[in-house]
Amino acid sequence: MTAGRDRPARVAADAGRAVTALLVAVLTGCTGSDAGADVPASGSAEDAAAAESGWADATGSLPTSAPAHFGFGREADEARVALWDIDVRPDGEGLPPGSGSVAEGRVVYETHCIACHGATGTEGPNDRLVAVEPWDDYPTTRAIGNYWPHATTLYDYIRKAMPQLTPGVLSDDEVYAVIAYLLYRNEIVAVDAVLDAESLPAIVMPARDRFVIDDRTGGAGPVR
Amino acid sequence: MPREEDAKLSRRAWVATTSGVIAAGLVKTQADAIRLVAQEAPEGTQDPTRVPGRMVSEIGTRAPAEQPRRLIRAPALSSSSRSPLADLMGTITPADLHFERHHAGIPEIAYDRHELLVHGMVERPTVFRMADLVRFPQVSRIQFLECSGNGGGVYNRERMPTEVTVQRLDGLLSTSEWTGVPVATILREVGVRPGASWILAEGSDAAVMSRSVPLDKVMDDSLLAYGQNGERLRPEQGYPLRLFNPGYEGNTSVKWLRRIEVTDRPTHTRDETSRYTDPLGDGTVRQFSLVMDAKSIITFPSYPYVLPDRGWWEVRGLAWSGRGRITRVEVSADGGRSWADAELQGPILPKSTVCFRHLFEWSGRDTILLSRATDETGYVQPTVQQLWEARGLRTSYHQNHQRAWKIARTGEVTFGLGELV
Numbered sequence: 001m002t003a004g005r006d007r008p009a010r011v012a013a014d015a016g017r018a019v020t021a022l023l024v025a026v027l028t029g030c031t032g033s034d035a036g037a038d039v040p041a042s043g044s045a046e047d048a049a050a051a052e053s054g055w056a057d058a059t060g061s062l063p064t065s066a067p068a069h070f071g072f073g074r075e076a077d078e079a080r081v082a083l084w085d086i087d088v089r090p091d092g093e094g095l096p097p098g099s100g101s102v103a104e105g106r107v108v109y110e111t112h113c114i115a116c117h118g119a120t121g122t123e124g125p126n127d128r129l130v131a132v133e134p135w136d137d138y139p140t141t142r143a144i145g146n147y148w149p150h151a152t153t154l155y156d157y158i159r160k161a162m163p164q165l166t167p168g169v170l171s172d173d174e175v176y177a178v179i180a181y182l183l184y185r186n187e188i189v190a191v192d193a194v195l196d197a198e199s200l201p202a203i204v205m206p207a208r209d210r211f212v213i214d215d216r217t218g219g220a221g222p223v224r
Numbered sequence: 225m226p227r228e229e230d231a232k233l234s235r236r237a238w239v240a241t242t243s244g245v246i247a248a249g250l251v252k253t254q255a256d257a258i259r260l261v262a263q264e265a266p267e268g269t270q271d272p273t274r275v276p277g278r279m280v281s282e283i284g285t286r287a288p289a290e291q292p293r294r295l296i297r298a299p300a301l302s303s304s305s306r307s308p309l310a311d312l313m314g315t316i317t318p319a320d321l322h323f324e325r326h327h328a329g330i331p332e333i334a335y336d337r338h339e340l341l342v343h344g345m346v347e348r349p350t351v352f353r354m355a356d357l358v359r360f361p362q363v364s365r366i367q368f369l370e371c372s373g374n375g376g377g378v379y380n381r382e383r384m385p386t387e388v389t390v391q392r393l394d395g396l397l398s399t400s401e402w403t404g405v406p407v408a409t410i411l412r413e414v415g416v417r418p419g420a421s422w423i424l425a426e427g428s429d430a431a432v433m434s435r436s437v438p439l440d441k442v443m444d445d446s447l448l449a450y451g452q453n454g455e456r457l458r459p460e461q462g463y464p465l466r467l468f469n470p471g472y473e474g475n476t477s478v479k480w481l482r483r484i485e486v487t488d489r490p491t492h493t494r495d496e497t498s499r500y501t502d503p504l505g506d507g508t509v510r511q512f513s514l515v516m517d518a519k520s521i522i523t524f525p526s527y528p529y530v531l532p533d534r535g536w537w538e539v540r541g542l543a544w545s546g547r548g549r550i551t552r553v554e555v556s557a558d559g560g561r562s563w564a565d566a567e568l569q570g571p572i573l574p575k576s577t578v579c580f581r582h583l584f585e586w587s588g589r590d591t592i593l594l595s596r597a598t599d600e601t602g603y604v605q606p607t608v609q610q611l612w613e614a615r616g617l618r619t620s621y622h623q624n625h626q627r628a629w630k631i632a633r634t635g636e637v638t639f640g641l642g643e644l645v
């Protein structure tokens with residue numbers, strides 16, 4: 001495994017989770033508490049919880065003789081979790097220490113990205129990254145500047161999947177830097193911007209408020 | 225006695241072929257038709273009843289004349305391949321013909337070394353090896369998997385193709401018997417904490433494919449699948465372990481699964497924000513459009529088949545819904561003016577494909593065949609006009625509108641939607 005993607009991620013404290021959840025709910029119009037409001041909890045009294053929730057029944061799989069615990073698998077300690085827990089969420093949870101500037105990001109881009117995404121992020125041959133034109137009905141492209149709703153997604157995705165042929169090769173600082181450069185090219189941050197775990201999640205992306213939760217429900221109602 | 229009959233039938237077919245006469249009664253499928261055209265006189269005219277056949281083998285192969293293939297549009301570049309729906313029979317897709325969609329290729333993973341980490345809002349963060357997972361109570365379910373980009377090639381009003389096969393059109397659909405352990409069993413084992421409402425599923429491919437899935441969905445019917453159609457998963461289907469979310473867009477069924485994090489909110493990964501989202505034409509973009517709505521498609525007759533004769537033909541196809549069981553499939557042979565109920569081949573399973581069949585007598589005139597499915601929620605597969613009205617003209621996923629095939633007087637079958645819009 002490569003260094004960049006296996007770097008231990010910051011473990012956020014439980015305190016503040018409710019606040020950030022609410023914040024995310026307000027900012028994104030998309031929240032776990034909405035979607036999961038009717039999901040009962042299980043946990044320490046998992047037998048009772050599973051029985052109450054009907055989860056066990058719904059699977060149609062666990063025989064009534066099933067034990068409360070099978071005891072298969074082994075406990076994952078914090079270090080083990082941190083090794084793989086590399087995702088980054090819109091509230092910034094998961095962002096590593098470090099920082100990167102637009103100027104540093106230009107070097108990263110021209111070393112690792114330019115071959116697939118072009119000199120200005122618009123030429124391809126792979127996905128267009130830069131688009132600053134406003135749109136009304138439809139986006140003409142789905143680039144960072146006009147379509148991506150959260151800047152944090154850039155960190156999550158680039159750290160995991162880019163560069164395409166050498167994923168994971170970028171250091172944490174280089175990921176911050178190339179995001180700074182891409183956001184600069186998309187006219188979202190200034191040329192002297194420096195991004196880190198505090199400033200990246202604070203960026204409001206132009207397309208953020210365009211995303212709405214799926215309203216299809218099946219049934220004989222109107223086609224959606 | 226059966227020998228005698230077989231031999232007669234075989235001789236008849238051979239005579240029909242070599243004499244250039246298309247034996248209408250023997251041409252049952254597009255594959256048959258192609259084979260008849262391509263077939264040369266068999267080598268020798270040995271009577272197989274007079275020569276002992278070959279002996280048993282450790283692994284079987286298809287008959288030499290039966291070589292269905294996945295469709296790859298640009299072999300060196302393509303990240304997807306499509307199932308040959310017109311060549312398949314019944315609902316099950318042979319594992320080696322299951323469609324593919326990869327985001328950074330197919331990783332090579334050793335079964336004995338693969339691990340699944342389950343953590344986040346759980347009481348006992350746990351690492352499972354494959355030997356652990358297969359020891360849990362096991363279930364098998366026959367269910368479809370469809371890429372939400374399936375059928376995208378026939379949505380654009382300006383670029384509606386006519387010469388398109390059902391494989392190219394809707395081949396990002398396959399059906400398998402999936403075997404594994406319910407996600408609910410594993411989450412029960414680790415203990416979900418109060419307040420949890422989503423999971424993040426993550427693969428160990430070079431894209432580290434990541435998708436958020438509602439917790440109530442995975443607790444309801446999702447599997448950690450390690451088996452497919454009686455064998456271990458194929459590498460291109462996620463060997464040794466994948467998430468399988470019945471009825472959901474295929475991308476959420478993360479392959480090569482290495483991590484599940486239980487969370488209280490979605491992660492907003494790249495593939496649930498900048499991709500797999502649906503601009504609706506009113507300035508908004510639909511997100512987390514996870515369920516695959518009801519859909520059907522006629523697989524026979526379809527392009528490039530040519531009906532050799534008027535008369536009775538059996539229209540055949542597949543229908544499926546991500547919301548449950550298919551309750552009805554109707555077929556129209558007059559461009560949608562009138563509809564007749566097709567026969568559904570049981571058992572009709574939830575979130576699975578069902579075969580439908582409808583006998584129709586082709587008069588030899590221009591004909592437009594359509595099918596439309598209804599599922600147990602009462603949802604009826606919409607027309608393309610209804611989708612255009614609801615979502616506008618330039619969205620990319622979930623294009624489940626009714627498909628049409630036009631039969632020309634010559635018997636040539638082409639994709640016919642262009643005639644209707």
